[in-house]
Amino acid sequence: MQYYPASIRNLIKNFAKLPGIGEKTAERLTLHVLESPKKEAEDLSKSIIEVKEKVRCCIRCFGLSDADICGICSNTGRDKTLLCVVEQPGDMVAIEKSGAFQGVYHILHGFLSPMDGIGPDNIKIKELFSRVEKKEVIEIILATSTSMEGDATASYIAEKLTQYPIKVTRIASGVPIGGDLKYVDQVTLKRAMENRHAILL
Amino acid sequence: MQYYPASIRNLIKNFAKLPGIGEKTAERLTLHVLESPKKEAEDLSKSIIEVKEKVRCCIRCFGLSDADICGICSNTGRDKTLLCVVEQPGDMVAIEKSGAFQGVYHILHGFLSPMDGIGPDNIKIKELFSRVEKKEVIEIILATSTSMEGDATASYIAEKLTQYPIKVTRIASGVPIGGDLKYVDQVTLKRAMENRHAILL
Numbered sequence: 384m385q386y387y388p389a390s391i392r393n394l395i396k397n398f399a400k401l402p403g404i405g406e407k408t409a410e411r412l413t414l415h416v417l418e419s420p421k422k423e424a425e426d427l428s429k430s431i432i433e434v435k436e437k438v439r440c441c442i443r444c445f446g447l448s449d450a451d452i453c454g455i456c457s458n459t460g461r462d463k464t465l466l467c468v469v470e471q472p473g474d475m476v477a478i479e480k481s482g483a484f485q486g487v488y489h490i491l492h493g494f495l496s497p498m499d500g501i502g503p504d505n506i507k508i509k510e511l512f513s514r515v516e517k518k519e520v521i522e523i524i525l526a527t528s529t530s531m532e533g534d535a536t537a538s539y540i541a542e543k544l545t546q547y548p549i550k551v552t553r554i555a556s557g558v559p560i561g562g563d564l565k566y567v568d569q570v571t572l573k574r575a576m577e578n579r580h581a582i583l584l
Numbered sequence: 585m586q587y588y589p590a591s592i593r594n595l596i597k598n599f600a601k602l603p604g605i606g607e608k609t610a611e612r613l614t615l616h617v618l619e620s621p622k623k624e625a626e627d628l629s630k631s632i633i634e635v636k637e638k639v640r641c642c643i644r645c646f647g648l649s650d651a652d653i654c655g656i657c658s659n660t661g662r663d664k665t666l667l668c669v670v671e672q673p674g675d676m677v678a679i680e681k682s683g684a685f686q687g688v689y690h691i692l693h694g695f696l697s698p699m700d701g702i703g704p705d706n707i708k709i710k711e712l713f714s715r716v717e718k719k720e721v722i723e724i725i726l727a728t729s730t731s732m733e734g735d736a737t738a739s740y741i742a743e744k745l746t747q748y749p750i751k752v753t754r755i756a757s758g759v760p761i762g763g764d765l766k767y768v769d770q771v772t773l774k775r776a777m778e779n780r781h782a783i784l785l
Contacts, residue, residue, distance in 0.1 A: 386680040388650035390638040394631040400624060402616050403609065414674060415603050416632055417639060417648070423601060424636045430595040431629040434614065435622050437591040447618070449589035473615060479587040 391417070443514075445490040445507050447472045455479075455487055462486045464521040468511065468540065470494050470528055478526065486524075489514065494527060494536040508540065515547050522550040529556045529574075592618070644715075646691040646708050648673045656680075656688060663687045665722040669712065669741065671695050671729055679727065687725075690715065695728055695737040709741065716748050723751040730757045730775075 387395070391413055398409035416424050440446070441453035448454070455461055465486025469475050475488045493506040503509070514520065525540060527533035537553055544551050557575035558567050567575075588596070592614055599610035617625050641647070642654035649655070656662055656676075666687025670676050676689045694707040704710070715721065726741060728734035742752050758776035759768050768776075 386677045388639060388648055388655065390631070390634045390650055391648060394628075394635045397624075397628040397631045400620075400628070401613050403612065408604065411604065412602050413635065416635055419601075421636050423598075424632050427595075427598040427601070428629040428632040430591070430598045431617055431625050431632075433591045434595045434617055435625045438589060438618060447589055447592060449591055454589065476587045 440490075440492075444488045445492060445510065446475055446488055460485075463519050465524070466514070466520045466522070467524045467526050468537075469526050470533065470536070474526065474528070484524075491527070491536070494530075494532040495539055496532050503539070506536075508543075511540070512543070515544065515549065520549055522552065524552050524554060526554045641691075641693075645689045646693060646711065647676050647689055661686075664720050666725070667715065667721045667723070668725045668727050669738075670727045671734065671737070675727065675729070685725075692728070692737070695731075695733040696740055697733050704740070707737075709744075712741070713744070716745065716750065721750055723753060725753050725755060727755045 385392070394413045394416065395406065395409045398404055398412045399406050401409075404412070416427070437449050438447055439449075441448040441456055442451050443456045444453060446453045446455065450457075462485050465484075466489055467475075467478065467484055467486055468489045468491060469478065470491050470493060472490055475490060478484050478488075489507070489511050491506045491508065491511070493501055495501060495503065495506070515523070523540075523544060525537040527536045541551050541553070555578065556571070557578055558564065558571065564572070586593070595614045595617065596607065596610045599605055599613045600607050602610075605613070617628070638650050639648055640650075642649040642657055643652050644657045645654060647654045647656065651658075663686050666685075667690055668676075668679065668685055668687055669690045669692060670679065671692050671694060673691055676691060679685050679689075690708070690712050692707045692709065692712070694702060696702060696704065696707070716724070724741075724745060726738040728737045738754055742754070745752050756779065757772070758779055759765065759772065765773070
């Protein structure tokens with residue numbers, strides 16, 4: 384590191400703060416920036432600032448958005464009666480990538496974890512109920528993660544939702560498609576056994 | 585990609601232009617920037633621009649530098665009579681890291697490759713001879729790479745230097761330390777055999 388001029392050391396240090404980027408990789412990236420066209424470096428630099436300045440939470444679903452209302456919430460082609468509850472924006476993106484869902488989302492930005500002091504008021508649960516009270520939603524799919532906390536969060540919401548006349552479902556959990564049973568962990572296998580269903584012919 | 589707002593898509597695209605960063609990693613890095621403190625993103629953005637603006641070539645050795653003369657050339661503790669010739673700034677850094685050299689450097693910024701139209705005038709060979717003519721240098725160590733082009737470049741320089749009263753050496757090549765003979769390539773082994781030497785006791 385000390386063999387480089389200060390500005391190079393500085394960039395190496397800043398690249399190395401990114402996840403999964405060690406000092407060696409940071410060094411390679413820095414030398415690339417140094418050799419690449421100035422325009423490319425400027426674009427990268429500018430887009431880092433822009434992402435911090437422009438991206439905020441959609442005021443409806445709390446997903447990532449450049450505007451007040453995100454692209455999904457403002458899309459008239461999406462089914463507003465179907466609401467999928469997830470923990471993080473990344474979960475929403477994963478479901479979108481699967482192409483399996485045409486409704487809208489609600490991002491909790493976390494999960495209940497009383498041990499860490501995270502209660503219902505610390506995540507976007509209140510906002511979820513406000514949306515439910517607008518009586519637009521017919522079904523809520525709880526797609527929080529299948530961890531203990533994710534399950535607890537789903538159970539908490541499901542129980543609170545019993546007072547509303549809506550259908551509440553949980554995404555299925557079990558053996559991943561293409562997964563070799565040998566490599567599937569025991570808890571998943573146990574869950575897959577418990578949730579076994581008749582074969583649809 | 586299309587599931588993200590434009591500014592996020594933009595940053596993912598720009599991160600993915602860096603070497604060894606695929607779209608998945610670019611996505612992870614972008615989400616990290618999004619979640620990290622604003623100061624950290626600003627530092628990264630600024631240091632990218634700074635590296636392009638501040639770093640230039642040392643006017644003496646052509647190494648990377650923040651100033652006209654680099655830290656090594658301006659260091660009075662370095663032996664100016666010992667000159668190590670390398671192809672790229674990265675090679676200089678590698679030698680510095682080994683701690684095995686206390687002299688100064690000359691970076692060629694390339695190697696001779698007539699097939700690609702790269703002749704002596706396209707790399708910093710003329711500048712090397714200007715330095716030699718100042719009569720400060722006693723020994724020149726040719727540390728170009730051990731590829732065919734690196735060897736040819738070293739031979740070319742060595743021949744041209746015969747007209748000056750200086751010692752010209754080439755870094756040794758052979759089996760890497762800690763290297764298992766089984767995994768060493770044939771050309772390296774052949775070279776190691778040819779360059780065998782008496783054991784110093």
